[in-house]
Structure formats: C-alpha cells, structure tokens
C-alpha cells in the first residue's frame with residue numbers, strides 16, 4: 001500500500017528499503033534512544049508481514065485482482081501498527097485490531113511475539129475500542145531493586161503505590177477499585193514487604209487500620225500504634241471480626257436511611273472512615289489443633305467471608321496474606337478467595353497455592369508465577385482492576401519505614417470502640433503542633 005522508499009541508516013552506513021509506514025513511526029527522538037531501539041523498530045516493521053501471520057494475527061481476505069484477467073484471490077492482511085514509542089526497557093507500539101479480533105487474541109500470541117521480536121517479553125499495556133498497545137522489554141524490568149520513595153504527602157485516598165509493573169508503569173493498589181487483596185507467597189518471597197508498603201502509605205491517610213495476626217502478633221505488632229485494633233489470639237480475632245460485622249450493619253443502616261447504595265455516595269461530612277484489615281498468615285485462622293476449636297473456626301470463617309462479601313460497599317477492606325492456601329483448609333477458604341478479586345502471588349512452593357491465588361482469574365499466569373526465582377524477592381504475579389495479569393516487583397519498603405510511619409501518624413488511628421459504636425470519623429486527639437486551631441477558636445469565641 002505504501003510506496004517503498006530508500007532510507008539511509010547513517011550510523012551503520014547501510015541503505016535499507018523501508019516502507020513509508022515505518023518511516024512515519026521513526027523520528028530523531030527514536031535515534032536518541034540508540035541503535036538498539038532503531039534495530040528493534042526495523043525488525044518490527046520489516047518483519048511484521050510474516051510475524052503477524054506466524055502469530056495468527058493476520059486475517060485472510062478475498063480480493064478482486066485485475067492483473068492478468070479479473071479473478072478473486074485470497075490475501076493475508078496484517079494488522080496496522082501505529083505509534084512506535086521508546087520506553088526505558090524497550091518500546092511500545094499500538095496494533096489496530098481486525099474485525100472480529102479482541103485483545104485476548106494478542107494475549108495468546110505474546111510469547112510468540114517476544115521470540116519473533118527477539119525481546120525478553122511482550123505484554124499488553126492497555127487497550128481500547130479497536131486497538132491494543134503492546135509493550136516489549138529487551139531485558140526484565142523487574143531485575144533491579146528499587147527502594148521505596150518517601151510516602152507522598154499528597155496521597156490519594158486508599159491508593160498505594162506498591163512498585164513497578166513489568167510494562168514499566170507504576171503498580172498501584174486502589175482499594176476503591178479492588179476492595180480486597182489476597183497476598184500469597186512462600187517464606188522470604190516478599191509478603192511482609194507488601195504489608196509494610198500498605199501500612200507505610202496508608203498511615204498518613206484518614207483510614208482506620210486493624211490487624212489479625214495469629215503468628216502471635218510478631219508480624220503486625222510493630223505497626224500497633226497506627227492500628228486501632230490488633231488481634232493476636234483466636235478469641236481476639238473472633239471479637240474483631242464480630243466488631244467489623246457490627247460496623248458493617250451500622251453502615252448498611254446509614255446507607256439505607258440516606259437512600260444510597262454505598263458509603264461513597266454519602267456526603268463527605270457524614271461518610272464513615274474506611275477500615276483496612278490486614279490478616280497475616282490466613283491459614284492459622286483455619287487450622288485446627290484440637291476438636292474444641294471446630295466451632296470457633298467455623299465462626300471465624302463465616303465472619304471473614306461475610307466481611308468480604310459486604311465490605312466493598314461499606315468501606316471495609318481486607319488484605320489477606322499467607323504462605324499457603326489450599327482447599328484442604330476447608331470450604332471457607334475457597335469461598336473467601338472467590339470474594340477477593342485482587343490477587344498477588346509471589347514465589348510459592350506448590351502449584352496448589354499458585355492455583356488458589358491465580359487459577360480462577362488468570363489460569364494462563366500460573367506458569368509465570370511458578371517460574372519466579374528465589375533470588376528475586378518482591379517479584380509477583382498480580383491480577384487487579386483490569387482483570388489482566390502482570391508480573392510486578394514491589395519497591396523495597398522496610399519494616400523500619402512502616403514502623404516509623406505508624407508512630408508518626410499514630411494520632412490518626414481512630415479509637416476502636418468509638419469506631420464500632422459509629423461515634424467517630426477520626427480520633428479526637430490531634431498532634432501537639434496542630435492541637436488547637438486558634439483562628440477557628442477565636443472565631444467561635446467572638
């Protein structure tokens with residue numbers, strides 16, 4: 001369709017035939033990223049005809065050919081490529097979908113594309129009506145450790161920057177989009193670092209934090225100052241979950257009376273504070289050491305499930321972490337998993353746990369999860385708001401950072417009893433340097 005033009009590659013002193021379509025995507029900007037990128041651009045555009053055919057992305061169309069007499073012939077039509085752009089690790093490019101194609105067709109072809117383009121990986125970055133944007137990385141963007149940046153003071157409510165996606169974009173957890181998260185991983189795989197990041201970044205926000213830690217509290221006690229409630233025994237866990245059910249019921253009534261479906265539709269001044277509950281080592285909640293615990297476990301399991309089912313609309317969010325979950329822990333675990341749409345699967349020791357974490361939402365991600373190497377802690381496969389899976393690596397948030405943030409923002413932790421009785425949106429105590437709003441006081445007195 002486009003006339004072939006002769007395009008000189010000055011750096012190599014070569015002259016190559018390049019289509020005008022390809023020329024359209026190159027710019028002096030492309031050159032500035034070096035010969036690697038130019039090589040990739042050449043490879044992608046010059047080989048796109050047969051690569052798209054080989055990857056099953058071309059379609060066969062019937063066409064009338066006039067040459068040597070009018071006749072109908074079949075031609076392979078490749079998808080159009082647009083917007084070739086450099087990225088820190090490679091490039092991204094948009095492909096126009098043929099009629100009848102969906103981004104899933106590209107999802108299936110990603111490994112084939114990576115081999116054809118001689119890159120480490122190709123992933124779908126984003127898609128829209130009729131197009132899909134692919135991002136190709138020449139080396140694994142997750143290979144480097146990034147220390148967490150200081151928590152932003154201009155936080156967005158219930159959003160936490162966890163790390164980096166393999167597309168090079170930020171990996172962000174947004175509890176308002178995905179209310180509950182399951183974090184799975186073997187020991188030393190990076191689960192606690194995720195919880196550190198959550199505590200560190202939620203601490204300055206007007207959010208209540210609570211914890212269930214059946215490892216005797218060793219994991220969450222450092223953050224107790226910022227937590228409104230920390231349960232470390234089975235009885236305390238049941239009590240805390242009972243309290244959450246009470247909060248849930250109050251919020252339901254409040255929403256019903258106001259004629260709204262969720263707390264986010266309530267006016268700012270009456271909207272109750274969101275609560276994020278961290279459950280560490282979830283298997284401990286379900287493991288029975290003797291038969292007398294049976295009823296208590298069943299009760300805990302039901303309460304957790306109810307909170308997961310109803311919490312979304314009423315600002316109750318669960319983060320459930322553990323080394324292992326399997327159906328052998330009882331039907332409650334499988335039911336709980338089905339209520340949790342956010343999944344993070346670090347390196348795991350058994351396929352069953354990976355299946356529990358990802359199998360129902362992204363079965364094609366299992367092999368990627370099973371291949372996470374032990375020498376890359378923090379690397380995980382996640383499924384989030386867009387329903388796609390991504391390889392990710394968390395930023396390194398240390399326990400000290402989270403502990404310091406907990407102490408600094410301890411004054412923001414609402415009193416649990418007040419929260420349960422629905423009396424408070426925020427703890428009445430304020431930091432010393434901000435203890436009295438003198439201007440307001442003066443105004444009120446005069």
Ligand SMILES: Nc1ncnc2c1ncn2[C@@H]1O[C@H](COP(=O)(O)OP(=O)(O)OP(=O)(O)O)[C@@H](O)[C@H]1O
Pocket residue numbers: 145146185186187188189190191192193194323377378379393394395396
């Ligand atoms: N994103 C990351 N980049 C680099 N190192 C990391 C990352 N995440 C975790 N680590 C390191 O890996 C080690 C284990 O991390 P972490 O304690 O979070 O794992 P864990 O799964 O909670 O382990 P355990 O179950 O034994 O508590 C720590 O030394 C931590 O510093």
